[in-house]
Amino acid sequence: MKKIILSLTVAAAALLATESNAQISNDKGTFTKPVAGNVLVELQVTPNIIGGGVFNLNDPFLVNLGAGLNTAGIEGATGTAQDFDTDLAAFAPSLKGRYFLSDASALRVQLGFLSASRTLKGENGAGDATKDRISRGGFNLAIGYEKHFEGAERLSTYAGADLLFGMASAKSKFDDGTDELEAKQSGIGFGLRAVTGFDYYFIPKVYIGGELGLGLSYNSYGVVKASGGGLEDGVDKSSNFTLTPFVIPAIRLGYNF
16 A cells, blocks of 8 residues: 555656646747846836827936926027927837846846937028037936745746936037027936836746836936026026936836846
């Protein structure tokens, strides 16, 4: 009887092992979750709930920082015929990397850049050539930590937090051949956000995922500096301090090296 029970136990263990392997292996290969020492790189996009497209590549922290710039004051100082909100799209691609310290924990670093400009050329009533240019730029850096949970064979769930830093600026410059007017402003931001999300490996080493989070940012903006045409630096002064929560719904595509 003991031999029969032992034989059945060994057979059951072998069957379970076979089924477990079958659950994570198919004609595409074997699916394995990240382990200590693995490096993951991903692209992140954000659903555009407001409109103007299904997705955008902006990190909400950088969007929030850039939105606080006094673009109306910059436009008014130079008399530009352009508008930052309608004439200058602001897309900031965001890339994220993760390094797994252990099978269940990872460091994460996210970097985003913003650079956009638009120039109009024409002539004034006297026939002189004119040049009207607006531009904006910025970057954001997020450094954080993730704690991963068991999930399932292809699914990894996690929670974590990020420390945030960023800078943003906007500038308008108008040259009519006689005067050159320029106005610009910059801002700096710090923040903290909590996140939770998941990775699902649909083919070996390649995953899609989602992430939700809530963050707070503290943004500080300098004066709008204007010069040229009789204007002096510091005309249309403006400063702003904000403590604003922002939500980050994100969709991600990544690769486990």
